[in-house]
Amino acid sequence: MERVALVNTPSLRKRAVSRGMAGGLGFDGAETLVLPPLDLALMAATLRGAGFAVELIDADPLGLDDAQVYERLDGTSYAAIVASVSLPTLVADAAFLAGLGARHPEARVFAKTLVREPHVLEELLRKSGAHLVIHGEAELDIARIVTGEVRDGTAWLEDGKLVFRAGSPIADLDALPLPARDLLPNDRYVYPLLGTPVATLQTSRGCPYPCGYYCPYPLVEGKAWRAQSPERVLAELRDVVERHGIRKIYFRDATFTLDQKRAARLCALIREAGWRLEWMCETRVDCLGDALLEQMAAAGCVGMLVGVETGDEAVMHHKEGKKGLTVPKLAHLRRRARELGIRLHFLLIAGLPHETRSSIVDTSALVMRHDPDTIGLTVITPYPGTPLHAEAEREGWIESADWRDWGGHQVVMRTPHLSREDLARAKRFIDGGLALVERERREGASAEVPQLRRRHYVELLTWAYGLDGVRREAQRKARALAAAHEVPLTVVIPSYNRRDILKKTLLAFSAQTVAPAEFEVVVVDDGSTDDTLAMLAALRTPFALRVLAEPHRGPNAARNRGIAAARGRIVLFTGDDMIPGPSFLEAHLKFHGGHGEERDALLGLIEWSPEIRVTPLMEHVVSPAGGQQFNFAEV
Incomplete structure (x- = not known):
């Protein structure tokens, strides 16, 4: 009875790899990630069914290095020895295969890998001296590959040039035998x-x-x-x-x-x-x-x-x-x-x-x-x-x-x-x-x-x-503001054609629980075509209100313009349609009083106004299921 040895090549003591992962190309391994070589166990079952005596050595769970695997194989004659190869360990695996060939000149030495890129296979064959690389789904054909009857799904060197033979996927996976798990150290896989x-x-x-x-x-x-x-x-x-x-x-x-x-x-x-x-x-x-x-x-x-x-x-x-x-x-x-x-x-x-x-x-x-x-x-x-x-x-x-x-x-x-x-x-x-x-x-x-x-x-x-530069500029501005004794907080509100709701928002700032001297409001009009500017010019507020008229460039540009004009150490962004509660500014000032880092920020909770009818869609956009931009339910 001819003998075939199947070897899951040692890796833990060299460059640990989990060979069955990454689609079988090999993935970083560790002692806490050692999985059974299903491909070799399936091939072992097929070889047994074809009348071969099979030895399967899974080196890593057994704690074997190259020399110890060689020692286990010494003294026995094999028709073929198949050893696994992964991409991250290709060079070390090729050296192991070369050692097998030197010690077993009687055997045909095959590399088993799922790498199929021709230049990589050529590198493997040249460095290992292997007779053949098995790169296809060989679980059902392995016996005929060993005897030389089949070469589909393999590659080899001929006259110094790579010969690549494509293989066919196994169409009926129910035809696979049960893996020969009795040849594996099953209690050591983790x-x-x-x-x-x-x-x-x-x-x-x-x-x-x-x-x-x-x-x-x-x-x-x-x-x-x-x-x-x-x-x-x-x-x-x-x-x-x-x-x-x-x-x-x-x-x-x-x-x-x-x-x-x-x-x-x-x-x-x-x-x-x-x-x-x-x-x-x-x-x-x-x-x-x-x-x-x-x-x-x-x-x-x-x-x-x-x-x-x-x-x-x-x-x-x-x-x-x-x-x-x-x-x-x-x-x-x-x-x-x-x-x-x-x-x-x-x-x-x-x-x-x-x-x-x-x-x-x-x-x-x-x-x-x-x-x-x-x-x-x-x-x-x-x-x-x-x-x-x-x-x-x-x-x-x-x-x-x-x-x-x-x-x-x-x-x-x-x-x-x-x-x-x-x-x-x-x-x-x-x-x-x-x-x-x-x-x-x-x-x-x-x-x-x-x-x-x-x-x-x-x-x-x-x-x-890239906030390092922004951070340095903010620190410089904070020092300058502190020296100038400006207001603690600036509220920046960009607005575009929202005259009525903007007025309601500004009047709500007049009812804050903090003193009017503690904050200012900067409204940046983003090129409104209604009479927003006229309304702002006529509005009288107990707090400092400044209005910046800009061409229409969108809310982000308007906010940036407001930041540049801010006199406060703290800048608070809000919308022209967000009516603040009486303790709104007090809560922000209290937070920053206890969090002095210039990069600390506070996000507030926003709820629908009781004055409007909340539709199912509006309810959805503030719920965890639908709230990507407005997921206030999780705040």
């Missing part, structure tokens, strides 16, 4: 969001969504979605639970709930089986309905990884963003998941091509506002073969050719709007903000953490909007 021991299942392959611009899943698995039947998944679960005693399950599908009826049927089968499982999956917000969420929770779902990518809604809706996701949908999912006891893990990317520094503020704010249990933040990585990689090469964005940097958390490129340093800082800002939230969860309410969160947010805004 996933940080579930614990240990954990088993992984991949019940579907392929992803049809346009985020394939940067995502490796459609690159590796194709855009056509293929799925196992719920009954086939149940059979594998039965093997995992009843034969191997594992009840923590991580479904590794790119979009587990793409077919919601299939997911619901599987949940029903799990409940009928009576297993008490804890499982997680990865999916999209727009592939989850309330009814399915309830069925998932009842079947043991304790967490979901959802692709969010960015908090910048404009970027989110680009073709290479996360089309189909909206912030209200995300808010609804967050609320329902919390009610059902399902943890949410947001998958985020810093550096999508349309993102700017302000996008990073949006992403940080989204994390703070929707409070995921955990996040997975990566930096944009132009995986070879993706459209992003082609564009990045064409535009000269790629700045690192060292594959060790391509694990998902290192910065290997710049974008049109963000430098490498910008991307590194963006990651630190978002990670740092969540770390403070997690600290507050652990330690409870304290005076220190809110201060740290405010300081962190100020630093983010200062970086994103």
Whole structure:
């Protein structure tokens, strides 16, 4: 009986990598993230069925380095040795393969990878001396590849040139055998969001969504979605639970709930089986309905990884963003998941091509506002073969050719709007903000953490909007105003053709609980064509009222003009249709009296006037569900 050795190449002691992640191209790993090599376990089952004796060595959970794996294989003759290769560990993996070839001249040595970019495969073959690279879905064809009958889905060097043979995706995933888990150290696998021991299942392959611009899943698995039947998944679960005693399950599908009826049927089968499982999956917000969420929770779902990518809604809706996701949908999912006891893990990317520094503020704010249990933040990585990689090469964005940097958390490129340093800082800002939230969860309410969160947010805004210069100018103006003994507070009101409501607003400022000498009001008329200016000229107020007449350039330009003219140490912006309550200015002055930093700000609550009829639409725009600009219900 011929023997075949399958080796999940050592990485933990060199450059830790989780080989099955990032679509199988490889992702930064750790001792707390060690998952079973499903591809090798499936190939082992097929080889056994074809009459081969199979040895499978998964080096990392066993704590083996290169030399220890070599030692395990020494003294045995093999027809073939297959060893895994990932992109971030390509050079080290190639050296390991070269060592295998030197020690086993009798064997055909194959590299197993899902990298398919020809120049990368050529580099691998030259550095490893491997006879062949298996790059396709070889789980059903591996026996015939070993015997030389089939070369589809492989690449090799011939007369010094690369020969690449395309493979075909497995059309019927129900035809896959059950993985040979008896060859794996099942008690040593760990996933940080579930614990240990954990088993992984991949019940579907392929992803049809346009985020394939940067995502490796459609690159590796194709855009056509293929799925196992719920009954086939149940059979594998039965093997995992009843034969191997594992009840923590991580479904590794790119979009587990793409077919919601299939997911619901599987949940029903799990409940009928009576297993008490804890499982997680990865999916999209727009592939989850309330009814399915309830069925998932009842079947043991304790967490979901959802692709969010960015908090910048404009970027989110680009073709290479996360089309189909909206912030209200995300808010609804967050609320329902919390009610059902399902943890949410947001998958985020810093550096999508349309993102700017302000996008990073949006992403940080989204994390703070929707409070995921955990996040997975990566930096944009132009995986070879993706459209992003082609564009990045064409535009000269790629700045690192060292594959060790391509694990998902290192910065290997710049974008049109963000430098490498910008991307590194963006990651630190978002990670740092969540770390403070997690600290507050652990330690409870304290005076220190809110201060740290405010300081962190100020630093983010200062970086994103280049506020260092603005800050210096504000400090200079504050010193000048203090020396001139001007009023403590200036109210700036831009107005355009709103004569009547503006007058009502100004009269309300006459009834404030603070003395008129404590504030001034600057109205910037933005080129009104009604008689606003005549009304203002005739109006008499107990406080200092100044009117600046400007050409029509919009409210932002009017506010800037008001800032330039302000005599107060504190500037308060309000609208010409916002009637202030009697203690409005007193509350602002009291806040700033206790918060002396020049970057502290206070946002006030705004309610509909009792004088107007509030329509359902008006109610909606100030509610958490509809309130993006006017979400005062959360203030």
